[in-house]
Amino acid sequence: MIRWNKYIYTGLLISSFIGVIVLLLFGISQAFSFLNTGADRSSMLHVALHKEQVYFPKLDWIDTINPGRPIEKQTQQDIEQDYLNAWYVRNVAYQSNKMDGIGDYYTKSSRKNIANTILSNKEKNIEIHGTTTNHNIALDFYSADGQLAILSDTNVKEYQRVYREDTFLAETRLQSNYQVLLLLEDGFWRVRHMVKKGNYDQDTSMPSNGLAKVIKDKIYIEDKEYTIKGINYYPQKTPWDMFGDNFDIDIIAKDFDIITEAGLNTIRIFVPYVVFGKAKVIPEKLQRLQEVLDKAEDKNLKVIVTLFDFYGDYSVLDWTLTHRHAEQIVTPLANHKAILSWDIKNEPNLDFNSRGKESVLAWLKEMIYQIRNFDPNHLITIGWSDMGSADLLQEDVDMVSFHYYLDIDEFAQKYKDVSAKISKPLVLQEFGLSSSRGLWSPFGASEKGQANYYEQFQKMIKEENINYLSWTLYDFEEVPTAVVGKLPWRKHKQKHFGFIDSKGNKKPAFEFIK
Amino acid sequence: MKIRREHITILLSGVLIYVVNIAFKSVLKKQEEISVIVSAHKKIVEAGNPIVLDFKVNKEIATELLLHTSYGSTTIQPDIAGETRFTIPRFIANKKGTVSYTLFYEKGNLYQGELQIRSNTKTKVCLESYIGPPSIIAGGIDYAMQVVVPTDSYDNPLPDSTNVTIGHQFLDIEKKKELRSKDMIAWQNIFSYNSSGRILLFSKVKETISKEFSIDVFPSLPENFQIQSKRKHSYADGNQITQFITSIIKDKHGNIISDGSLVKFVIKNTKGLLLHTQANTVNGQAIAKMLHPDHEDAWQVKAYIHGMAESNSIRIEYSKVLEDFDTQFKKGNRYVTVGPLVSFMGQLIPDGAMVILKIFKENKKIDTKVETSSNGIARFFLQEGFYASGKYDVTIKALGVEKQYNNIELE
Numbered sequence: 001m002i003r004w005n006k007y008i009y010t011g012l013l014i015s016s017f018i019g020v021i022v023l024l025l026f027g028i029s030q031a032f033s034f035l036n037t038g039a040d041r042s043s044m045l046h047v048a049l050h051k052e053q054v055y056f057p058k059l060d061w062i063d064t065i066n067p068g069r070p071i072e073k074q075t076q077q078d079i080e081q082d083y084l085n086a087w088y089v090r091n092v093a094y095q096s097n098k099m100d101g102i103g104d105y106y107t108k109s110s111r112k113n114i115a116n117t118i119l120s121n122k123e124k125n126i127e128i129h130g131t132t133t134n135h136n137i138a139l140d141f142y143s144a145d146g147q148l149a150i151l152s153d154t155n156v157k158e159y160q161r162v163y164r165e166d167t168f169l170a171e172t173r174l175q176s177n178y179q180v181l182l183l184l185e186d187g188f189w190r191v192r193h194m195v196k197k198g199n200y201d202q203d204t205s206m207p208s209n210g211l212a213k214v215i216k217d218k219i220y221i222e223d224k225e226y227t228i229k230g231i232n233y234y235p236q237k238t239p240w241d242m243f244g245d246n247f248d249i250d251i252i253a254k255d256f257d258i259i260t261e262a263g264l265n266t267i268r269i270f271v272p273y274v275v276f277g278k279a280k281v282i283p284e285k286l287q288r289l290q291e292v293l294d295k296a297e298d299k300n301l302k303v304i305v306t307l308f309d310f311y312g313d314y315s316v317l318d319w320t321l322t323h324r325h326a327e328q329i330v331t332p333l334a335n336h337k338a339i340l341s342w343d344i345k346n347e348p349n350l351d352f353n354s355r356g357k358e359s360v361l362a363w364l365k366e367m368i369y370q371i372r373n374f375d376p377n378h379l380i381t382i383g384w385s386d387m388g389s390a391d392l393l394q395e396d397v398d399m400v401s402f403h404y405y406l407d408i409d410e411f412a413q414k415y416k417d418v419s420a421k422i423s424k425p426l427v428l429q430e431f432g433l434s435s436s437r438g439l440w441s442p443f444g445a446s447e448k449g450q451a452n453y454y455e456q457f458q459k460m461i462k463e464e465n466i467n468y469l470s471w472t473l474y475d476f477e478e479v480p481t482a483v484v485g486k487l488p489w490r491k492h493k494q495k496h497f498g499f500i501d502s503k504g505n506k507k508p509a510f511e512f513i514k
Numbered sequence: 515m516k517i518r519r520e521h522i523t524i525l526l527s528g529v530l531i532y533v534v535n536i537a538f539k540s541v542l543k544k545q546e547e548i549s550v551i552v553s554a555h556k557k558i559v560e561a562g563n564p565i566v567l568d569f570k571v572n573k574e575i576a577t578e579l580l581l582h583t584s585y586g587s588t589t590i591q592p593d594i595a596g597e598t599r600f601t602i603p604r605f606i607a608n609k610k611g612t613v614s615y616t617l618f619y620e621k622g623n624l625y626q627g628e629l630q631i632r633s634n635t636k637t638k639v640c641l642e643s644y645i646g647p648p649s650i651i652a653g654g655i656d657y658a659m660q661v662v663v664p665t666d667s668y669d670n671p672l673p674d675s676t677n678v679t680i681g682h683q684f685l686d687i688e689k690k691k692e693l694r695s696k697d698m699i700a701w702q703n704i705f706s707y708n709s710s711g712r713i714l715l716f717s718k719v720k721e722t723i724s725k726e727f728s729i730d731v732f733p734s735l736p737e738n739f740q741i742q743s744k745r746k747h748s749y750a751d752g753n754q755i756t757q758f759i760t761s762i763i764k765d766k767h768g769n770i771i772s773d774g775s776l777v778k779f780v781i782k783n784t785k786g787l788l789l790h791t792q793a794n795t796v797n798g799q800a801i802a803k804m805l806h807p808d809h810e811d812a813w814q815v816k817a818y819i820h821g822m823a824e825s826n827s828i829r830i831e832y833s834k835v836l837e838d839f840d841t842q843f844k845k846g847n848r849y850v851t852v853g854p855l856v857s858f859m860g861q862l863i864p865d866g867a868m869v870i871l872k873i874f875k876e877n878k879k880i881d882t883k884v885e886t887s888s889n890g891i892a893r894f895f896l897q898e899g900f901y902a903s904g905k906y907d908v909t910i911k912a913l914g915v916e917k918q919y920n921n922i923e924l925e
Contacts, residue, residue, distance in 0.1 A: 068659070068701070094586055109669055113585040116605035121588050128587050140697040144659035145646025150697050160587055162580060169589065170580055170618040172626075178584070181663065181671070181698055183644075193663070193671050193698060196584040196611035199628060 053081075055088035056279050056320040057131070058327070062138040062154070071142045071149075079149055079182065080137070082189035087132055090114060091317060094128040097121055107183060107190045126169075129316040130160035133323060133366065146184065153178040159366060161316060161358065168358050175199055208376040212340055214398045217425050219379070219467070221302070221340070228340070228467035229514060230266030230304070231259060232430055236474040236502070240483055242269060243276070243288045252292060255473065256299040258500075263514040266340060267296065268304040268429065268469050271329060273311035279321040281328035290333070297338040304429075304469070305333075306343035306383060307371075310482060314355045314363040322363070323370050334375035341378055342371055343401065343429075347385035349392070361392060368396045383429050387418045394422055399467075403430035408453060412460055425467060431457065432471035432497045435507065440492035447507050454512035470513065474498040548573050550617060550625040561610055561634040561668045565602040575619045584611035607631065610670035633670035639722040640665045645715060649730040650706045652769055657705040658729045663698055664719040671698035672719070679718040684731075685711060706731045708767040733769035736823040741779070741815065743830050745806070750832035750914060751857060752808030753864050758791070758815060760825065762798035770798035775819055777802065782814040789813075808867060809914030810834045834914050835863070841910055841917060846925030848898070852910055854890035862890030867913055874907040887912075896924060 059080060064071045071079075082105060089101035097118050102111050121128065134157040141150040154177045162169040181193040212221050219226045235255060238246050259267060269292065276285045289305075296303050307326060333339060344367050351360050368380050379398035384390055390402045400422050404411060419426055433453040436444035445453065454470070461468050475498035484490040495502075499510045553568040571577065579600045580589045588606070593599050598617075606613060610633045617625040642663040650656040660680060664672045678700035681690035684707055693700040704713060715727040740761040746754050758779050763771045777800035781789040793802035800817075807813075811832045817825040835857050842851045850871065855863040869892035871883045881900070885892040892912070901924055908919045 090586060110585075113605070113609060117583075117586045117588050120603060120605070124589065124591075126589055130587065141699065141701075143644065143646065143661050143701070144657065144703065145644075147646055148644050148661055150699065152697075158582075160580075160582070162587070162589055164589075169578065170616065170623060172580060172582065172614075172616050172623070174582060174614055176582075176612070176614070179697065193665075193669075194584050194611075195671065195698075196582075196613075198612050198630075199614060 053279075054317075054321070055084050055091075056324040057084065057087070057133050057135055058320075058323065059084065059135040059137060062136055064139040064142075066139045066141050066150075068142045069144050069146075071139060072146075075142075075146060076139075079151070079189050083137070083151065083153075083180070083182065083191075084135075086191050088317075091130050091132075093118060094121065094130060095317065097127065104188050105190055107185065107192045110191050110193065125165050127163045127166075128160055129163065130158060131316045131319045133157045133159065133320060133370070140179070148184070149182045149189065151178075151180045151182065153180060159316065159319070159362065161362065168356070171358065171362060206373065206376045209335065211335075211337065211377040212379050214379060214425055217419075217423060219340075219399060219425050226265075226302075226340075227465060228266045228302075228304075228427060228469060229264050230268060230302075230469035231264055231499075231513070232469055232472045233259070233267040233269055234472060234474065234476070236476065236498075236500075236504075239474070239476040239478070240270070240272075240480050241275075242292075243271075243285050247288050249288075249291050249295060253295050253299070256295060256301055259473065260299050260301060262510070265300070266302045266304065266469060268306060268343065270306045270309040270346065272309040273307075273322070273325060275310075276325070276329065279324045281325060286329060286332065289329070290336075293333065293336050293338040297336070301338065302340040303338050304341045304343050304381070305339060306346050308345045308367075311345065312351055312355065314351065314359045316359075316362075319363065319366060322367065326367060326371055327374050330371050330374040334377055339378045341381050341399065342375070344368060344371070344380065344382050346383045347403065348382060349384050349386065349389040364393060365396055368393070381427065381429075387414050390418050390426070391421050394424060397424070399425040399427055401427040401429035403471075404428060405431065408456055411457070412464075415460075415464065415466070427467040427469070428461070429469050430471045431468065434493045434496040435509070436493045436496040438492065440489040444493065444496075447501075447509065451508035451512060454509045458512050458514065470499075472497050472499075474500050475502045475507075477502050548575065548619075548624060552625065552627060555629070558630045558632060559607070560636070561608050561631050561666060561670050562637065563607065563634075565607050565629070565631075567600045567602065567615065569598040569600075569617055569625065571598050571624070577617055577619045577624065580616040580618060581606055582614040582616075584609055608668040608670075610668075633666045633672050634668060635666065635672065635676075637667035639672065639719045640667060640669070641717060641719060641722055641724040643715075643717055643724050643727060645727045645729065647729075649732055651734050652706050652708055652710045652731050652765065652767055653734040654705050654708065657703045658713075659701060659703050660715055660717070660727070661699050661701040662695075662717045662719075662724070664695060664700070664722075676700070676719060680715075681717070682713050682715045684713045685709065704729065708769075710765075710769040733771045734765035734767060736763045736771045736775065736819050737766055738823050739763045739817070739825050741817045741825040741828060743815065743828060745830075747858075748831065748833055749835040749858055750807045750809050750811055751835040751863065752806055752867060752913070754806045755803050756806060756830065758802045758804065758817065760795070760798075760800045760817060763795060763800075763819070763823070764798060771795060773797065775800075777817050777819055779804075779815060779817045783807070783811050807832050808835075836913050836915060838915060839912055839917070841919065843919075843922060847922050848896045848901075848924055850894040850896065850908070850910075852885075852892045852894070852912060853887065855887055855892075855912060856890065863887055863913065865889065867892075869910065869912040872909045872911075873901065874909075875904070877907075880906075 086105035089105050093099055093102050099115060102114055134155060136154045138152045140152050156176050156178060158174045161171040176199050177197040179195050179197055180191055182189045183192045234242055235251055238244060293303055344364055348360050348364060364382060371380060381397050381399045381401045384402045387402050390400050394400055433445050433450045435447040435450040437446045476495050479491045479494045484494045499513050500506050549572050551570040553570060555567060559565050577598050578589050578591055583606050590600055593601050610631055612628050612630055614628045616623050644661040645658060647658055650658050662678055664676055664678060674696050676695040678693045678695055679690055680693055680702050682704055710731045710733040713729045713731060717724045741758055743756055743758050745756040760777055765771055773796055775795045776792060778792045779802045791802040791804050793800040813830045814827055816827040836855060839853055839855050852869050855867060857863050865888050867887040869885050869887060871894050873880045883894055885894060903924055905921050905923055908922050910917050
């Protein structure tokens, strides 16, 4: 017995000894590896900071003439970048009520001011979602040693939305002027003084060249009244991926022939936000869009270009990225004769629940303003998914578009109600019926039923002289999951909205396409 | 008849109710519209003073005020719940800039306005100075910039056209200048004088005087200079050291150039080879050193401060340290002893002097052997395996003296 005890004691002693040694070694190695990390010299000087740009308000340099010293191109870029970052971290700080990143872009004495405000907002449970969309910078002073700069930032367009415990309180749009003193510290241009200098209310908008315009509730193109007789268009093989790798302008050209021969004058196409490169638009994609529009012009078709397809963020901090996206697409096409209208977004009202109505509407309103600045020549609309949303932002758009997939018999009455409320041109931007009868949809419409539907609809359209675009030219073989979800019966339905079936034969409805 | 009258009455009363209803509705609608008046308040306030905004709203509603300032936004509640009197918080009232305010209630914005907060000139002034670059070059072309940011005690930049006195002292010069601030700052360029030294700077706004700042004025670029050599003797003993000494190098304004300026000496010997040595200046003088050659030679020496200045060229000659030496061939002439090598005063040449032995057979060089002297003697051993027995010619060279031995018979 004693011998056993002895063994146990010996065992315990040895294992605890080993354990202590292991812990000790582990501790030393941890301390050692800690001391070896973060000692990179470049990180000390902040020379090689990997920063992904996430803030793209429109920034113009008015001039860099100053009494101090001429500024170098590189420093000018550094100042611009750090100044924008200062705005960005401040916007983030007010949204999250945390001081993260403020220390990098505000000096010790100026960051106190932000800290005070954030402290007060935190106590009151207030969050402020804000962004700036425009900056116009003039360099007032740049010191001889290159360590101090003073900027005047005029006509800064600011948007702010206030929440208390996730409840929307208020929103403001302001245009302000600022004067800012920046110091170069630790490789950062930091804000030392910031003084808001009154509000700015001079706003010049570019004049339109009169390509397309709206007078009362009529659309005019080159001064001729225009009624939209159109169709939503995707190539048969590449639905929802029109500008992808299988882009083929010849197929599109043939489809355009089919559309014009059927007597239609307008198509609606979609520009997906992510595929086109978000804030940095891929030139190749833009080129393809241009080709499609050129082809449409050749074939005498007008195009409604729907932007921001599959976009769904709307957050205030994301605004400037979407503005740059729109700028890069809209600006080069501002004089394109094929375009009838920019459709800001397809069915944005479906995002009201998940993203907040006020967020979506504020984003749309600002986007309309932005696009009008980039292109005053074409019309602007929003493709609401139902008639109920049609009166939203009706003061801001040029024509009011809505989609209708409900009971055909109720359409006439509903249309009358809507047109009474709205004094701008109305566009029935999507309607149609899927001839989806089959295994997944035993009670769906047959091709005959689809033809009857269009016959009836066209009768109403002609009576009321309605602008319309039907959905859609082709039956599709594949429908991406992002469009209607994974459920096979929903996909199935979406595949059979066409006037032409997947084998290329015209369905009976084709007769009533117009 | 009776029925008719009743009908008319009903119809009339119906119309009456309708009219009254419409009238009521329009009156009610008007009441719905909320009017807001801001009671008189100063549009321009000095920082640090309390600011109270009092609104008159014709309806009892819960309002809040959204404030947008230089450094961000916040909302505030009325001082007493249900009223419309707002006191602007201290941290906003203390900061210079335009404050935009928006009175809002649950259904939207009611009133927008703005007020100016100016820096408070009654408080004590604080000065921040930025001076750079910290060192400049004498001669009146280079300059440093002094930037002064005067603020009030709430850290607000003082308004434009604030009087700022900027001054500096250098040697016996003392200058002062009155400036007016613009764009938050007052600034001046301070150009260097002809002498090197230190410029002391200060600035002053009202009663506040800044700290003392300084700029170092370094001498300008060096001018051309002279060099001379200094040595213990002129023999090429490969042992002593020759010093090359510059004159005191000055810039064109007579300032001794900064200590540590690098002077490079380039020596060209009779064979055209280049030797280099260098030294840093101390008090304007650089002293470089070079070992004597181990053979008779003549050096051409010139010094440079790269890209800035150069010296004159001097010539130094070194004479032979020994006239002759002995050579002994022993043990079948295979052991060759050179020496003793004796210097000009009769001492043995220090160890390490190079002795070169070249072996020729029928006018063709077979080998070169190099040994260094030890105790004045260099020894060579010509091994049998390498040099078969026969007649050889041998030349031996040491410290610039060359001797030839022909027809040495190796056994």
